[in-house]
Amino acid sequence: MQFDFTKTLALVKGGLLDHQKTWTDYLEDCPGWQQTALVLTGPLFLFNALLTLILSRLVGGYAIYGYHSSWFLALISSLVLGAVGFVITVLVFNFMAGVFKGTPNFARAFAAVSLAVIPAWLAGVVAAVVPYLGFLIALAGGILTLVFLYRIMPLALNVTGEKRVIHFVVSLVVVIICNMIIAFVLGFGDVRNQARSSGYSAPGNAPARSASTGMMGEAVRQAELMDAASAASYDPPSDGKLDEDQVEDYVSVLRKTRAVQADYTEKMEKLAAEMKEKEKAGKSPSVADIGKMYSGAGGLLSANNAEMEVVISGGGNWAEHEWVKQQLRVARIQQGEGSAANAHNYELYQEYEDELEEN
Numbered sequence: 001m002q003f004d005f006t007k008t009l010a011l012v013k014g015g016l017l018d019h020q021k022t023w024t025d026y027l028e029d030c031p032g033w034q035q036t037a038l039v040l041t042g043p044l045f046l047f048n049a050l051l052t053l054i055l056s057r058l059v060g061g062y063a064i065y066g067y068h069s070s071w072f073l074a075l076i077s078s079l080v081l082g083a084v085g086f087v088i089t090v091l092v093f094n095f096m097a098g099v100f101k102g103t104p105n106f107a108r109a110f111a112a113v114s115l116a117v118i119p120a121w122l123a124g125v126v127a128a129v130v131p132y133l134g135f136l137i138a139l140a141g142g143i144l145t146l147v148f149l150y151r152i153m154p155l156a157l158n159v160t161g162e163k164r165v166i167h168f169v170v171s172l173v174v175v176i177i178c179n180m181i182i183a184f185v186l187g188f189g190d191v192r193n194q195a196r197s198s199g200y201s202a203p204g205n206a207p208a209r210s211a212s213t214g215m216m217g218e219a220v221r222q223a224e225l226m227d228a229a230s231a232a233s234y235d236p237p238s239d240g241k242l243d244e245d246q247v248e249d250y251v252s253v254l255r256k257t258r259a260v261q262a263d264y265t266e267k268m269e270k271l272a273a274e275m276k277e278k279e280k281a282g283k284s285p286s287v288a289d290i291g292k293m294y295s296g297a298g299g300l301l302s303a304n305n306a307e308m309e310v311v312i313s314g315g316g317n318w319a320e321h322e323w324v325k326q327q328l329r330v331a332r333i334q335q336g337e338g339s340a341a342n343a344h345n346y347e348l349y350q351e352y353e354d355e356l357e358e359n
Contacts, residue, residue, distance in 0.1 A: 003038055011040050015118040023115055023152050030156075033110035041114040045086065048121035049078045055128035081183060088178045089113050093153060093171045100167040102159035112156035116148035146172075150293070165272040169293050173300050222305050228312050234319035240341035242327050247348045249316070250324045251355050257307040264303040328356060 014022030030036075053075055094109035096102075123141020127134035150168050154160050159167045271293065302309065311321050327345050336346030349356060 003043070005043075007039050008043050011115070012044065012118055012122070015115050016122070019115070019148065020151075023112075023155055026111060026115065027108060027155055030105075030108050030111050033107045036107070036111045036114055041086070041110070044114075044118065044121050045082060048124050049075070049082055051125045052128045053078055055125065056134075059129045060131045081179075084182055085175075085179050086113065086117070088182070089175050092174045092178065093149075093167075094157065096167050096171045096174070097153070097157035097159050100159055100163040100170075102153075102157040102163070102167065105157065108156040112152045113149070116152050117145050119148065120145035146293075162269070162272040162276065165275050165293065166268060169268065169300060172293070222302070225305065225308050225312050229308055229318035232317050232319040234317055234323055236320075236323050240327065240339070241344045242324060242348055244348060244351075246320070246324050247328070247352060250321065250328070251352050253307060253310050253314075253316070253321065254355060256310045260306040260310070261303050264299050267299070332356075 011022065011026070053071075057071070090106070090109050090113045093113065094104050094106055097109070098104040120138075120141040123137050123144075127136075127138040127141075130137060150164075153168065154164060308318060310316075311318050327341070328349050331342050331345035331349050334342045334346070336343045
């Protein structure tokens with residue numbers, strides 16, 4: 001293995017101006033990930049990290065990382081977060097390909113992400129020399145990279161059909177969450193403060209949704225819901241018996257939760273069908289399509305935590321809700337035997353058995 005500047009330049013140029021042919025040619029005889037790292041990923045990553053930091057400091061343009069007052073620490077944070085973020089993206093998209101009936105292959109996933117990220121990394125350098133408006137250039141590069149990721153994954157990992165959209169959305173959610181957690185753990189930022197910029201606030205104990213529906217905003221929304229839930233307390237009756245109102249409230253929460261999840265599933269199925277029709281017509285996904293998938297990524301967080309949101313937003317007590325769930329579970333397993341509480345609770349369980357069994 002050796003570095004070939006001519007090859008690097010050709011891949012970068014082709015990845016921007018003739019990406020479909022470049023992807024197909026490179027993936028047709030895809031080398032090991034080490035060769036891709038040497039020829040494309042490494043040089044482009046260092047080019048982006050170093051020039052973005054230097055130019056943003058000299059000219060006052062935009063830099064996604066590197067706002068530390070120390071040049072050295074800014075460089076380290078840029079390199080660490082950039083490299084970790086890239087590796088996480090490769091690992092997640094590759095792993096999820098197996099989950100969604102694709103063909104996982106680390107070398108091909110590494111190559112696919114390396115080729116797709118070209119617009120974002122080059123746009124980052126340009127953004128560094130444009131004061132005030134540089135973030136718009138970086139945003140445009142990021143959007144184009146998302147489009148490229150969506151288009152290249154079927155070629156690289158054979159994720160096709162209706163699974164293609166959900167693979168992209170779920171992978172995007174996991175990548176973003178992982179990066180937020182790692183940035184927080186490494187001390188490069190407060191996840192929640194970063195996410196609040198998306199427009200969510202939480203007055204009192206029940207977090208309230210603002211006008212923004214960004215992915216980062218949804219992440220902090222869920223974090224605040226979990227905070228509110230963890231602060232709840234409940235002192236159960238000493239006899240362990242449920243009352244009918246508690247069971248009715250619990251079943252009502254389950255109904256609303258299923259409605260939220262069904263609505264999300266319907267929206268994603270509709271989006272998947274729309275994207276499939278575009279593919280059949282030979283059309284590429286638009287920026288609006290990628291926006292829908294990005295919104296879908298935020299919606300996935302909400303749908304998966306819908307039960308907690310239904311309880312908290314409705315002014316309920318999450319600790320009591322969890323106690324009711326546990327009592328009904330024990331009563332079902334024991335079938336009313338073992339104690340007076342089990343017998344009493346099992347009678348209530350049987351009244352709502354059809355709905356409770358769906359959970």
